Amino acid sequence: MTRKKVTLAYIPNDSERKASFKKRKKGMMKKVNELSTLCGVDACAIVLSPYSHDPEVWPSPLGVQRVIAKFKNLPDWDQGRKMANQESFTKERIRKTEEKLRKQHKENQHKEMTNVMFQCLAGEWSRSFSFYGLNEMGWFVDQNIREIARRINSLKEEILPHQGMTMRHGMSSAEIVADTQIASEMPMNAMQNYQWNMQPTVSPYGLGWDPTIPSYGYNSNSIGPNFTYP
Amino acid sequence: MTRKKVTLAYIPNDSERKASFKKRKKGMMKKVNELSTLCGVDACAIVLSPYSHDPEVWPSPLGVQRVIAKFKNLPDWDQGRKMANQESFTKERIRKTEEKLRKQHKENQHKEMTNVMFQCLAGEWSRSFSFYGLNEMGWFVDQNIREIARRINSLKEEILPHQGMTMRHGMSSAEIVADTQIASEMPMNAMQNYQWNMQPTVSPYGLGWDPTIPSYGYNSNSIGPNFTYP
């Protein structure tokens, strides 16, 4: 799917523009609301569009008039300064784009290195996983079950925060999991990171997971469910 | 790191509030700019804050006055309709939260099922340690390798989009994977989902997972991978 990055320019297509307008107006008004609420400042916004006969405002027609009144009462205001006009936004965009270019370059170099290292790892792993991968995998599965149960329970607590133990009738996941045999309490965060944070590595802001950190190297002699081979 | 979800309420701490103000004002103004540019509508915003002596406006003092003029010239406007006030935003938030609650519930049920199934699988697997289990696990591991390889290749495409096959010199991940024995083509989506989709569960507007809530009732006896100890 292609969710294009916005190019800041008038949207020629009518229906597209209208759709965008509706979504963005809502979002923008929400932002005004948040700014005003969170930071306790007076603010207002007015939108005059062909999509509605009436002006669309925040926080309310009266609120707008109140802010406008204050705004107009402010004396001697150098109209040139402190304003946010299109030009300044454009400049900001150029600055950011150039910044991005620099970062991209750096990131590319980094990715190539990661790429190479990863191949080494993967090769090693697939060659030997039949033995020493199994214990890890078993432990990993186990950890996942625990994690799920933990989350389910957290969710229940959240959803039924003040009702105490109201879910006795079904078999709760806590109960299910209470039956689970946990072979080890020892943390294996690195492995979880390996599994769950793999994806981020691939895209944003450089490297998520750093393959050079040796912490994932569990070998099977120590940790996790101890499989015995018959 | 803890990047808190925003709770829509006045920020009591002075420096925090100011920091938030500066960031959010910028973001908000940007949104107004985008709305106006993308959709070709007249819009303006005014912010009166203790952080600046002068009002901060978009698009410019004159632009604001122009919009205000249009706004005031509009006759017979039912002031009650079409306005975006705090109440409507609050209602929207409530709606969304309730929606999320419903979804969460559904998802929980799904997870519990997956949980149970997974335990069965894992238990069965480790109990017999059969070839069958090995194959499945092998397949699973293999899938992961393939996925990794796929991502590496995507990256290569990204990094070297127009250079064709420029990386012949190293062993490509595709080649690595070609060496891997694929035990079965049988779909195991459930397992992948289990692995990869677990995390997103936790979500915004009050339904997030709270790490401060202790996890309950896992004691370490019983189900799960039944490992045999020598």
Next chain:
DNA sequence: CCCGCTATTTTTAGCCT
């Protein structure tokens, strides 16, 4: 057309300097 979905982009909270 309008609504909901989700992949992707954009914003921003909390840290750090």
Next chain:
DNA sequence: AAGGCTAAAAATAGCGG
């Protein structure tokens, strides 16, 4: 305090019902 950073949260483009 003012800016940069990054992971998490929020907005939204494009799609399908």
